[in-house]
Amino acid sequence: MHSVTVVCLSVVLALLLLLWLKISNLAGTSVRSDVLLVLAHPDDEAMFFTPLLHSLRAQRVTVHLLCLSNGNYAGMGKEREKELYASGAFFGVQRRNIRVVDHTDLQDGMGNVWSPLVIRREVESYMQKAGNISTIVTFDKYGVSGHPNHIAVHNGVRGLKENMPPGLLHLQLRSRSLLFKYVGLLAVLPYVLWSSTSASRTSFVAVIPPASAWESMAAMRKHASQFVWFRYLFVIFSSYTYVNEIEEL
Template identity: 90%
Template sequence: MHSITVVCISVVLALLLLLWMKISNLAGTSVRSDVLFVFAHPDDEAMFFTPLLHSLRTQRVTVHFLCLSNGNYAGMGKEREKELYASGAFFGVQRRNIRVVDHADLQDGMCNIWSPLLIRREIESYMQKAGNISTIVTFDKYGVSGHPNHIAVHNGVRELKENMPPGILHLQLRTRSLLWKYVGLLAVLPYALWSSTCVSRASFVAVIPPASVWESMAAMRKHAGQLVWFRYLFVIFSSYTYVNEIEEL
């Protein structure tokens, strides 16, 4: 009886693994190059966007990072800039496609109010320099973690979208409920069992493949100054390590 139970469990786990591999292959996006990620702090890209970055790198899509502060809350801004360049290299983002903003009115901090208009101008400046951005990816209105700087970035991108001609695809990372935010690998389960990973070009799910579950941790290790004990726990149990639900802004 014990042997039968072990065999049944092994078969179920093997099937789930195969389904996981299948949906991660199907979860490729159809967004066009070049893709600009707009976020608030160095390490946001590793903590929240790894599945999508993995998918884009696999498809050889050109990616840009616009980080709207250097994360100087604890006086480590210059070091954190270097860490972001290293993380970008890990994700295949060339250094010339990364800009870190260090503006007096865009400083890291829970109590710092960031102007949507100023954020819009910073994005416009980068887009003018890059010249070929077709897709912008950022946080949704809840900021994923609820950080005021994340929410401000969303508001700035929305300000940009509302004041520019159509043609750019604006995407946002969906904030999951508190319950589903920290379920770890279980975040993959609904998609492995019954959900579609792609609804449209502007609404899809990026799922990290089984062989690449280490990528978020590897990217976070580039941010050595931030990798304190509770961030190890975050990376392990955060659903964003494994799944990105993307929708149109």
């Protein structure tokens, strides 16, 4: 009886793994190059956007990273800039396509109020420099983790959208409720069971493949100055390690 149970569980796990692999291949984007990912701090890309970055890399979409602060809250801004370049390289982002902003009105800190106008100017400046951005991706109005700097980035990009000509696609990472934020690998389960990854240009789900589930951890290792014990736990149990729900901003 014990052997039968083990065999049955093994078969179920194998089927779930195959379905996960299938759904990760189906999930993804129809986004065209070039994509600008607007972040608040170095390590946001690794902690929150790994499934999306994996999907874009797999589709050979050119990605740009604009980080609106160097994370200098503890006086480690220069070191954290270097860490972002290393993490970007891990995700296949060329160094020339990464900009880290160090502006007096955009300093890292829960109590620091960021100017939407300055954010808009920085994003516009980078877009003019790049010249070929077709899609902007950033946080939603809840800022994923509720960090005020994340929310400010959303507000700044939304203000930019309202003043841009049509044609530029603006997307946001959907924040998950606390109930579903720290379910770890279980975040994949609804998509595996119901294959609910239908995609459009403005709404899609990026699911990390089984063989790449380690990528968020590997990217966070590039941010050595920030990778303390509780961030290990965050990466393991965060649903953003495995699934990104992307929708129109």
